[in-house]
Amino acid sequence: MDLKDRVAIITGAASGIGKEIAFRHAEAGGIPVIADLNLDQANATAEEIKAKGGQAFAVAMNVTDEDQVEKGVADTVAKYGKVDILVSNAGIQIVHPLVDFPFAEWKKLLSIHLDGAFLTTKACLKYMYKANYGRVVYMGSVHSHEASKLKAPYVTAKHGLLGLARVLAKEGAEHNVTANVVCPGFVMTPLVEKQIPEQARALGISEADVVSKVMLKDTVDGQFTTVDDVANAVLFFAGATSNVYTGQSLVVSHGWFMQ
Numbered sequence: 001m002d003l004k005d006r007v008a009i010i011t012g013a014a015s016g017i018g019k020e021i022a023f024r025h026a027e028a029g030g031i032p033v034i035a036d037l038n039l040d041q042a043n044a045t046a047e048e049i050k051a052k053g054g055q056a057f058a059v060a061m062n063v064t065d066e067d068q069v070e071k072g073v074a075d076t077v078a079k080y081g082k083v084d085i086l087v088s089n090a091g092i093q094i095v096h097p098l099v100d101f102p103f104a105e106w107k108k109l110l111s112i113h114l115d116g117a118f119l120t121t122k123a124c125l126k127y128m129y130k131a132n133y134g135r136v137v138y139m140g141s142v143h144s145h146e147a148s149k150l151k152a153p154y155v156t157a158k159h160g161l162l163g164l165a166r167v168l169a170k171e172g173a174e175h176n177v178t179a180n181v182v183c184p185g186f187v188m189t190p191l192v193e194k195q196i197p198e199q200a201r202a203l204g205i206s207e208a209d210v211v212s213k214v215m216l217k218d219t220v221d222g223q224f225t226t227v228d229d230v231a232n233a234v235l236f237f238a239g240a241t242s243n244v245y246t247g248q249s250l251v252v253s254h255g256w257f258m259q
Ligand code: NAD
Pocket: 011, 012, 013, 014, 015, 016, 017, 018, 035, 036, 037, 038, 061, 062, 063, 064, 089, 090, 091, 092, 112, 139, 140, 141, 142, 183, 184, 185, 186, 187, 188, 189, 190, 191, 192
């Protein structure tokens, strides 16, 4: 894998899945840039990595704000001279039945997942094209392929990332830039912990039933996917040494969705 000294901007890396990707990238000799809305937590993550002997850099970035995205990417390039990898991972979840979904919440979710992926991609590409190298990985979901009740904007956004990755796979090829999507099943992170009571209320079932009868119902073994499982898949695409993997999506879900 080609990760050593590779500079990776990882959005939403102050928590959950993104944080694990940052740790694992640093362990592989790469330089993660922790780009997050929450600068205090991003700084704390960077310090934890440095305390373990790795390199890391924290930048404040709301992925829906073009100026902040451009600045975070420019600051990264000013510090390290390049950006080799983008992991577009920042995301949120909001659940309501479609019939009641507040328009403002629909727009907020789509903006973080889709505008965020677009703006960070666009900002990184100008440097990647100049360098003739780039690996872009989008954080999709089983919901890039499957639907669930209550998750209209999330399912819409995660399906949309497949389209973005496929366009970039075609446009980026002549610049040695690949684009792929990693699609996890449920991973126990703050994003999911918050959803369990919300879904229990919305569906009128117990929290234990949300886990066993909704979240893990269609897995082959009733197991959660782990942050480690997801980081492995991301680093697989991020460290690929050729265009062999591009425009692909890899589902990491204990068989919940089978391609
Ligand atoms: P998390 O809540 O633990 O972490 C999300 C991070 O994103 C937080 O640090 C938060 O501050 C940051 N963030 C939120 N809005 C932002 C914005 N506008 N700009 C920059 N940063 C922002 O969540 P997680 O579970 O680690 O999720 C990470 C990604 O993985 C999301 O895209 C999510 O949809 C996806 N995913 C999660 C699961 C799961 O089960 N946890 C499954 C499939 C996909």
